[in-house]
Structures are given as C-alpha cells and as structure tokens.
Amino acid sequence: MxxxxxxxxxxxxxxxxxxxxxxxxxGTAPDNNTSQPATAPMADTxxxxxxxxxxxxxxxxxxxxxxxxxxxxxxxxxxxxxxxxxxxxxxxxxxxxxxxxxxxxxxxxxxxxxxxxxxxxxxxxxxxxxxxxxxxxxxxxxxxxxxxxxxxxxxxxxxxxxxxxxxxxxxxxxVRVLHYNEQYFKDAGLDPEAPPANMDELFEYAKKLSQNGHYGDNRSCLSADTFTTLLMDFGGSICDESGEPAFNSPEGVKAIEFMQRELEEGIIDPQNIGWQYSDEITGYLSGNSAMFESWPARFIDAKMPEKSNIVGQSRCAAAPGEYTLCxxxxxxxxxxxxxxxxxxxxxxxxxxxxxxxxxxxxxxxxxxxxxxxxxxxxxxxxxxxxxxxxxxxxxxxxYPVSTQTTTLTNILQDTVLPDIFMNGADPMEALTQGAGEYRQALVDAGELPE
Structure with missing residues (x-):
C-alpha cells in the first residue's frame, strides 16, 4: 500500500x-528559450x-x-x-x-x-x-x-x-547571470564595465536605468524561479540541511520586498503580474528593460536578429547576490x-x-x-x-533533490506569490503557509517524518 x-x-x-x-x-523550467522575434508572440515548438x-x-x-x-x-x-x-x-x-x-x-x-x-x-x-x-x-x-x-x-x-x-x-x-544593455548603461551615465556587484547596487542602477521609455529591471513577480533567484541573492535557502522547508525566512521576505519596491518605484513593468516566462525574455530582448537576471541562453538570443532588437548591446556579468540559482x-x-x-x-x-x-x-x-x-x-x-x-x-x-520539487514550484507560483502580489497577503504569513504545504507533501512522500 x-x-x-x-x-x-x-x-x-x-x-x-x-x-x-x-x-x-x-513557466519556470530552465530554459524554454522558444523566443521568436522580440516583437512577436511566443509559440511552442x-x-x-x-x-x-x-x-x-x-x-x-x-x-x-x-x-x-x-x-x-x-x-x-x-x-x-x-x-x-x-x-x-x-x-x-x-x-x-x-x-x-x-x-x-x-x-x-x-x-x-x-x-x-x-x-x-x-x-x-x-x-x-x-x-x-x-x-x-x-x-x-x-x-x-x-x-x-x-x-x-x-x-x-x-x-x-x-x-x-x-x-x-x-x-x-x-546558472543565473546578469544580462544588461550596454547602451542603456551609457545613456544613464553608468559604466558598462562596472555592472552592479550586490543587491543594493542592482536596485540603485535599476532606478537610474528606468528612463527613455524602458524599465531598469525585468522580472515576473509570480515566477517561482524569480522568487528563488532573489531568495538566494539575499542568502536564503529553499530547505535547510535536514531537508526542512526554509524559504519562510527573513531572506524570503527580503526577496518579496525587493520585488514590491521595484514595482512601487516603476523599475519593472507592472504588466509582469500576467507574464509567462516567454514574456520575461521578450521584455529584455525587445529593449523594454535594461537588466535581466536570467539563464545563459539570453547571451546567444541577444545576438540573433530574428529574436532580438538589441543586437550588439547586451553584456553579461556574474549575478550580484550572495548565492546563485542553478x-x-x-x-x-x-x-x-x-x-x-x-x-x-x-x-x-x-x-x-x-x-x-x-x-x-x-x-x-x-x-x-x-x-x-x-x-x-x-x-x-x-x-x-x-x-x-x-x-x-x-x-x-x-533546487532540492526531491520527488516533490515540482510540487514546491507549483505552491510558490500558484498560491504563495499570487496571494502576496494579487491579494495583498502578508509576505511572511504567505511564505509560512506555503512552507507548511510543501512540508506536508514531503511527509506524504516519505521524505520527512510527521
């Protein structure tokens, strides 16, 4: 039984x-990369x-x-x-x-x-x-x-x-890296040879880069990968060493608050709440945003005229956080x-x-x-x-090596993140509720004790 x-x-x-x-x-799986020309809708292969x-x-x-x-x-x-x-x-x-x-x-x-x-x-x-x-x-x-x-x-x-x-x-x-538009850096008076080295600098750069009809940063607030990326940027973990869920933490709250601040300051596109993963890609390759912490494939995408409006402008740097999602x-x-x-x-x-x-x-x-x-x-x-x-x-x-990792990502982007960004839930309460649901899934699968 x-x-x-x-x-x-x-x-x-x-x-x-x-x-x-x-x-x-x-759409959180690295890396779908089915992007079409930057102005066209995305289509599955x-x-x-x-x-x-x-x-x-x-x-x-x-x-x-x-x-x-x-x-x-x-x-x-x-x-x-x-x-x-x-x-x-x-x-x-x-x-x-x-x-x-x-x-x-x-x-x-x-x-x-x-x-x-x-x-x-x-x-x-x-x-x-x-x-x-x-x-x-x-x-x-x-x-x-x-x-x-x-x-x-x-x-x-x-x-x-x-x-x-x-x-x-x-x-x-x-492995997450920081993609950024070299020309937009120059236009904002920033040195493209000195991209942001930490999260405080990333926010300040993004504020300066939000000009001339484009946004300073690019992310989907309802994406599990976006949350996990920022969680690790701020030094947090999905689970602790014993396998217990640990994303309901001060670092998890910092990740949420960072996105909320970017929305409030007009640093990211407010339409991102309804974005799919392909829309994130388009947001950067179309020239709609100056920076994008994403997978390595954007490096090649940005060089392809059939996919990119920013050919010759995109650069790469190490992600600026304490840890980096892989x-x-x-x-x-x-x-x-x-x-x-x-x-x-x-x-x-x-x-x-x-x-x-x-x-x-x-x-x-x-x-x-x-x-x-x-x-x-x-x-x-x-x-x-x-x-x-x-x-x-x-x-x-x-991500944790577990039979329930897809359950985790579903909980984050189907329940936790919508509750916070669409229903106004308290970040720590929503994260704690999600951590409890994930723990129960691990218990049911025999991966954690009752």
Whole structure:
C-alpha cells in the first residue's frame, strides 16, 4: 500500500509540472528559450520526429528513440552533431528524435514510465529525475560510468544524484547571470564595465536605468524561479540541511520586498503580474528593460536578429547576490529500453566535453555541464557569459533533490506569490503557509517524518 501511495503522489506531482512549465503559468523550467522575434508572440515548438543514421562495430541495426526538448539553440546543435559526427561513428544505428515542447516533455516521460510502452530509450528532464527514479522508470547509470571511467564529479550536479546513485547525465546547466544593455548603461551615465556587484547596487542602477521609455529591471513577480533567484541573492535557502522547508525566512521576505519596491518605484513593468516566462525574455530582448537576471541562453538570443532588437548591446556579468540559482536539464535512460548499451553510448556522446565545446562554437547556447568546458579560457575569450558563470560558480545553489520539487514550484507560483502580489497577503504569513504545504507533501512522500 505504501508503494502505491508513493507512486500516486509522485505521478500527480510530475503531471502537475505540465501545467507549471506550460502556457498556464510563468513557466519556470530552465530554459524554454522558444523566443521568436522580440516583437512577436511566443509559440511552442511543434512535435516532430527526425531520423539520424548513426557506426556499430558489430554491424547490427539499432534504433534509438529520443524524447527531445525542442526549440533550443543548444538542442538543435546537438542534433546536428548526432546526424553528422555520431553518424560516422555508428552508421548502422538509427537515432530518431521526437521533439516536444518544454510544456509537455515531463508529462510524456511519466506516461512512458507508467505505461511501460517502451517507445523511447532516452529523454531530457528537469527537476523530475528523483520522481522518475523513485517509481523505477529510469535506469541507474553507475555501472556505465564506472565501466567507462567517467569522472562524474567533473560535471555540474543539477540533480543527477538521488539516494546515493547517479540516474542521469547532465546535458544543460542553467546558472543565473546578469544580462544588461550596454547602451542603456551609457545613456544613464553608468559604466558598462562596472555592472552592479550586490543587491543594493542592482536596485540603485535599476532606478537610474528606468528612463527613455524602458524599465531598469525585468522580472515576473509570480515566477517561482524569480522568487528563488532573489531568495538566494539575499542568502536564503529553499530547505535547510535536514531537508526542512526554509524559504519562510527573513531572506524570503527580503526577496518579496525587493520585488514590491521595484514595482512601487516603476523599475519593472507592472504588466509582469500576467507574464509567462516567454514574456520575461521578450521584455529584455525587445529593449523594454535594461537588466535581466536570467539563464545563459539570453547571451546567444541577444545576438540573433530574428529574436532580438538589441543586437550588439547586451553584456553579461556574474549575478550580484550572495548565492546563485542553478537549474538545468539531464539525460535519462528509460528502464524499459531494449538498447541500454547503445543508449548509453549516445548519452555519453551528447554530454562529452568535446561535444559540449563544439555545440557552443557552432552557435548553441552556452550551457556547459562539464567543468573543463565551463573554465576553458579559449572559449571564455569569445563567450563572456562563461566567465560570468565561472565567477559565481562557488556560490551556485540548486533546487532540492526531491520527488516533490515540482510540487514546491507549483505552491510558490500558484498560491504563495499570487496571494502576496494579487491579494495583498502578508509576505511572511504567505511564505509560512506555503512552507507548511510543501512540508506536508514531503511527509506524504516519505521524505520527512510527521
């Protein structure tokens, strides 16, 4: 009975993520990045399947089916390499990518796990690795890592460990950085070579930058990622070391009050209350705001005329807070895969540091997961965002590794933040109520005692 109860809790939590990361909310998953030209509405990537023929020394025909996050510069470049370089390595393997938008991929993965269809071998996941592992839906990777002498500690841990096992290979690390408009800095009499170094400076800069028809800062007040980013900026944590919810704290209140002050001072767009995640991106790329604490993908987006009105103006710096939020996407292997060894070879190739470097150099987003790539001085000369991430790397903090992390983000952006910003609730009372709901979810899942 307990196993069935846990399965039901985990399933409902993951299915709710399809709402959290879809069009109905702020959209917090790093990094959707499906932005169209800055003046156009956003659209989800349509599902599609493409086949890459990839060399097996045994000469055996193998088909690998990949449930893939479409709409990202990075994932498009990885696919190109699979269709060319990996094809030369394994010419008799067929790699079929089924692209789905960010809003659907976690739901589809859990349906695959519960239905045992065996339709896919590999998928990309964000926050849901523990949930999939907990119901036996994905394969632990420790034996493959040991067999091939992979130094897993050289990869950024974005939630690939759970219960002392490795369940995923990290393919996309999203570390918050500060994007800012160099021209707007100059117009406001600020030195673009000296961006804000702390939260007090960020607020003062934002006030000075709120001029000439644009806002000084850019954020959605109802986004779980926005709150979590500011919580960490002010030195707070989502949970304490024992796993107890800890965001109902003085630092949590500071995060809320910072957003409230920005609204009162006219520093951020008051329309942000109704924003989705894509609207945040547009708010910066359209030139509507001067600064934006966001994921690294904006560095590449801002350089693309088809997405950006600020080509040649956007710069990057380390996020100015005490800690820095890190999210990202992992590759997992379904337990029902009939081609586990071959699936591992594909996962290993896509996350290999040499592949990651090529993806960046070929125009993919700058989201490396391997430390050798992140701290590659040659790359950093051309990609300022890598240096910005590296400067803050010792301050990186992630969401808790839990089967209930999507429950947490739902509580924040469906209940806590709307109560505060739309209903006028007291910040500490609303945060404490949310922390209590999250704790109960952890208790129900067997992750905390009664």
């Amino acid at each position: 307990m196993r069935r109860k846990l399965h039901t809790i985990v399933l409902s939590a993951v299915l709710s993520a399809s709402i959290l990361f879809g069009c109905g909310g702020s 349509k599902s599609e399947s493409t086949e890459a023929v990839g060399t097996d020394s045994s000469g055996e025909n193998i088909t690998l089916n990949v449930l893939w996050h479409g709409g990202l510069n990075q994932t498009a470049k990885i696919r190109e390499l699979v269709e060319t370089e990996f094809k030369e390595m394994h010419p008799e393997w067929n790699v079929i990518f089924t692209e789905v938008p960010n809003s659907e991929i976690m739901n589809k993965a859990m349906m695959e796990v519960t239905g045992h269809t065996g339709a896919y071998d590999i998928t990309m996941q964000y926050l849901t690795v523990p949930a999939l592992a907990n119901v036996g839906g994905i394969e632990p990777l420790d034996k493959y890592i040991a067999r091939d002498n992979i130094d897993i500690d050289k990869y950024i841990d974005i939630g690939f460990r759970y219960k002392d096992q490795v369940w995923a290979m990290p393919i996309r690390a999203d 999210g990202g996407w992992n590759l997992v292997m379904f337990s029902d895969s009939q081609n586990k060894d071959e699936a591992w070879e594909l996962m290993k190739y896509m996350t290999d540091p040499a592949t990651q470097k090529k993806v960046i150099q070929n125009g993919g987003d700058c989201n490396p997961t391997h430390l050798d790539v992140l701290f590659d001085e040659e790359l950093a000369e051309d990609y300022e965002v890598l240096r910005a991430i590296g400067e803050n790397f010792d301050k990186v903090r992630s």
